[in-house]
Amino acid sequence: xxxxxxxxxxxxxxxxxxxxxxxxxxxxxxxxxxxxxxxxxxxxxxxxxxxxxxxxxxxxxxxxxxxxxxxxxxxxxxxxxxxxxxxxxxxxxxxxxxxxxxxxxxxxxxxxxxxxxxxxxxxxxxxxxxxxxxxxxxxxxxxxxxxxxxxxxxxxxxxxxxxxxxxxxxxxxxxxxxxxxxxxxxxxxxxxxxxxxxxxxxxxxxxxxxxxxxxxxxxxxxxxxxxxxxxxxxxxxxxxxxxxxxxxxxxxxxxxxxxxxxxxxxxxxxxxxxxxxxxxxxxxxxxxxxxxxxxxxxxxxxxxxxxxxxxxxxxxxxxxxxxxxxxxxxxxxxxxxxxxxxxxxxxxxxxxxxxxxxxxxxxxxxxxxxxxxxxxxxxxxxxxxxxxxxxxxxxxxxxxxxxxxxxxxxxxxxxxxxxxxxxxxxxxxxxxxxxxxxxxxxxxxxxxxxxxxxxxxxxxxxxxxxxxxxxxxxxxxxxxxxxxxxxxxxxxxxxxxxxxxxxxxxxxxxxxxxxxxxxxxxxxxxx
Amino acid sequence: xxxxxxxxxxxxxxxxxxxxxxxxxxxxxxxxxxxxxxxxxxxxxxxxxxxxxxxxxxxxxxxxxxxxxxxxxxxxxxxxxxxxxxxxxxxxxxxxxxxxxxxxxxxxxxxxxxxxxxxxxxxxxxxxxxxxxxxxxxxxxxxxxxxxxxxxxxxxxxxxxxxxxxxxxxxxxxxxxxxxxxxxx
Numbered sequence: 001x002x003x004x005x006x007x008x009x010x011x012x013x014x015x016x017x018x019x020x021x022x023x024x025x026x027x028x029x030x031x032x033x034x035x036x037x038x039x040x041x042x043x044x045x046x047x048x049x050x051x052x053x054x055x056x057x058x059x060x061x062x063x064x065x066x067x068x069x070x071x072x073x074x075x076x077x078x079x080x081x082x083x084x085x086x087x088x089x090x091x092x093x094x095x096x097x098x099x100x101x102x103x104x105x106x107x108x109x110x111x112x113x114x115x116x117x118x119x120x121x122x123x124x125x126x127x128x129x130x131x132x133x134x135x136x137x138x139x140x141x142x143x144x145x146x147x148x149x150x151x152x153x154x155x156x157x158x159x160x161x162x163x164x165x166x167x168x169x170x171x172x173x174x175x176x177x178x179x180x181x182x183x184x185x186x187x188x189x190x191x192x193x194x195x196x197x198x199x200x201x202x203x204x205x206x207x208x209x210x211x212x213x214x215x216x217x218x219x220x221x222x223x224x225x226x227x228x229x230x231x232x233x234x235x236x237x238x239x240x241x242x243x244x245x246x247x248x249x250x251x252x253x254x255x256x257x258x259x260x261x262x263x264x265x266x267x268x269x270x271x272x273x274x275x276x277x278x279x280x281x282x283x284x285x286x287x288x289x290x291x292x293x294x295x296x297x298x299x300x301x302x303x304x305x306x307x308x309x310x311x312x313x314x315x316x317x318x319x320x321x322x323x324x325x326x327x328x329x330x331x332x333x334x335x336x337x338x339x340x341x342x343x344x345x346x347x348x349x350x351x352x353x354x355x356x357x358x359x360x361x362x363x364x365x366x367x368x369x370x371x372x373x374x375x376x377x378x379x380x381x382x383x384x385x386x387x388x389x390x391x392x393x394x395x396x397x398x399x400x401x402x403x404x405x406x407x408x409x410x411x412x413x414x415x416x417x418x419x420x421x422x423x424x425x426x427x428x429x430x431x432x433x434x435x436x437x438x439x440x441x442x443x444x445x446x447x448x449x450x451x452x453x454x455x456x457x458x459x460x461x462x463x464x465x466x467x468x469x470x471x472x473x474x475x476x477x478x479x480x481x482x483x484x485x486x487x488x489x490x491x492x493x494x495x496x497x498x499x500x501x502x503x504x505x506x507x508x509x510x511x512x513x514x515x516x517x518x519x520x521x522x523x524x525x526x527x
Numbered sequence: 528x529x530x531x532x533x534x535x536x537x538x539x540x541x542x543x544x545x546x547x548x549x550x551x552x553x554x555x556x557x558x559x560x561x562x563x564x565x566x567x568x569x570x571x572x573x574x575x576x577x578x579x580x581x582x583x584x585x586x587x588x589x590x591x592x593x594x595x596x597x598x599x600x601x602x603x604x605x606x607x608x609x610x611x612x613x614x615x616x617x618x619x620x621x622x623x624x625x626x627x628x629x630x631x632x633x634x635x636x637x638x639x640x641x642x643x644x645x646x647x648x649x650x651x652x653x654x655x656x657x658x659x660x661x662x663x664x665x666x667x668x669x670x671x672x673x674x675x676x677x678x679x680x681x682x683x684x685x686x687x688x689x690x691x692x693x694x695x696x697x698x699x700x701x702x703x704x705x706x707x708x709x710x711x712x
Contacts, residue, residue, distance in 0.1 A: 103699075444700070463565070466572045466652050469653050
């Protein structure tokens with residue numbers, strides 16, 4: 001009963017909008033990077049392609065220094081996650097540890113590619129007859145093309161699709177709600193390539209066996225709405241809806257967007273597929289269309305280079321491995337008063353201290369900020385328990401309590417207060433009058449909880465192995481002592497032993513001696 | 528008067544029988560306290576506490592034969608957890624049992640191993656594989672770092688190494704200061 005009601009509600013996703021708890025209104029700052037059409041920057045002299053670009057494990061390198069590469073050739077493979085492809089034709093200069101675009105700022109293994117400028121493509125295997133292709137072959141094509149969620153979390157797309165295919169999915173949601181300030185890459189993509197996005201959505205819908213597509217955009221994106229609904233693909237597609245949702249941060253979060261569209265919450269520990277929904281970013285949909293129709297692997301993405309620290313902010317269609325410094329140069333360089341470089345948005349991004357780090361699948365935005373954009377560093381004060389953080393938390397957590405527990409290393413209450421549900425959106429940080437770096441604490445707490453889980457699993461394993469060994473040793477000991485007592489018993493019963501020997505001799509004698517009374521074989525004697 | 532005595536006696540007998548049945552039906556075989564103590568011990572099975580494994584030590588604590596500060600791998604945190612559970616005062620680690628050290632594992636130098644199987648017999652968690660006159664090796668993910676395989680080795684081919692994550696992962700540090708904020712209002 002409840003289940004059927006839930007399906008009814010989720011099937012009506014997008015017909016009317018709802019609200020999620022909390023959130024903050026932020027100044028958009030998106031216009032400055034939306035003035036120029038998106039272009040591909042000139043090829044950089046050297047591309048640095050990290051082998052770790054997805055959520056999950058590091059890909060294994062398939063190439064060695066000196067190898068010749070074709071554009072789109074696989075250079076890294078990771079079985080459960082997905083493939084990394086060469087963004088250009090050229091040759092591998094080296095495999096080196098280089099700074100990756102990662103919050104740690106630590107170096108990781110990268111493939112250094114010197115482009116030859118010829119742009120020779122590797123052989124592509126498109127699946128152009130997608131309308132008759134099986135969902136499995138579509139998902140396999142998506143995997144082979146190295147697709148991952150381009151919204152920023154880089155979750156391998158094929159894994160999400162497989163999970164969706166195994167459950168009953170009725171609606172595909174395309175997330176075009178780019179709620180973080182400054183970032184405009186999805187907006188520009190939706191303006192410039194609406195056909196590709198809708199085509200990709202239809203392919204994804206077929207792979208999932210879903211009926212509807214809901215494309216969610218912010219109500220401030222007038223031009224985007226016009227572009228999407230005015231596109232040729234939209235006119236010929238059935239059951240595709242474009243829905244405007246009110247602009248409030250962090251509405252672009254998967255769980256928040258689903259709550260806005262359906263009024264239902266995705267259960268903690270569950271996924272949208274529990275509600276019969278799958279959510280993909282619009283850029284992922286466009287990449288799916290390229291991967292399936294043209295067979296092109298994922299080698300480039302829209303990147304916003306913006307902020308008051310950039311002379312001429314704009315969007316680029318940049319190849320993975322392009323150094324961030326190269327993109328900044330193509331924007332006319334930094335302004336004189338630049339103070340900070342951030343990858344991602346101002347709320348969830350991380351500071352970067354080296355602009356030689358490359359563009360990767362996760363990089364949606366490069367943000368250069370000036371002194372005026374940044375509040376002066378203020379000392380952290382004790383929590384005054386004002387509750388502002390709980391008011392804005394979109395996951396309906398109590399950040400003040402979580403902070404108290406984590407800073408005192410009390411892991412059990414931390415877990416009980418639902419740290420796992422934190423989406424690290426930064427709203428609590430933003431409103432905290434005591435300047436407590438709450439999100440940093442929560443990220444630290446999450447890692448600690450995971451470490452603790454691993455440790456207790458190892459402890460449990462050791463306990464089990466110890467107990468098994470003890471059981472084995474005692475069983476062996478028991479068997480040995482039983483054997484000993486049996487043998488002793490036999491030795492003690494010497495007389496019985498002698499009797500048995502005598503009986504068997506007699507039996508043998510009787511068998512060999514012919515018996516005059518019996519005809520043929522005598523009955524077997526069992527002594 | 529007689530009736531009330533009879534009723535009360537009958538009730539007494541009935542409840543007595545009920546309790547007796549419940550005691551048999553819901554009997555707890557092992558001491559639940561031992562389980563709880565055992566769950567707090569690090570399960571290295573190293574025997575530094577003077578007992579042949581974590582469970583025997585837990586049993587000794589529950590019988591009040593052993594003190595709570597005899598487990599070096601558990602360290603201060605372990606002692607505090609035990610003190611919490613048993614309602615005692617935490618005390619420093621007994622130096623006679625050893626010092627708290629970072630977690631280690633062992634590594635067999637396979638070129639020097641003669642295949643005597645003595646270490647295999649000593650390992651409390653079956654973390655060493657090998658056979659007579661064949662090379663032995665340690666399953667690193669199963670090794671608890673108890674070092675019980677070191678003394679029996681006749682050629683000293685086992686060495687202690689730091690237990691590292693493989694591949695090493697970056698862990699977020701504990702936050703220190705408030706970061707700068709971006710102005711968005």
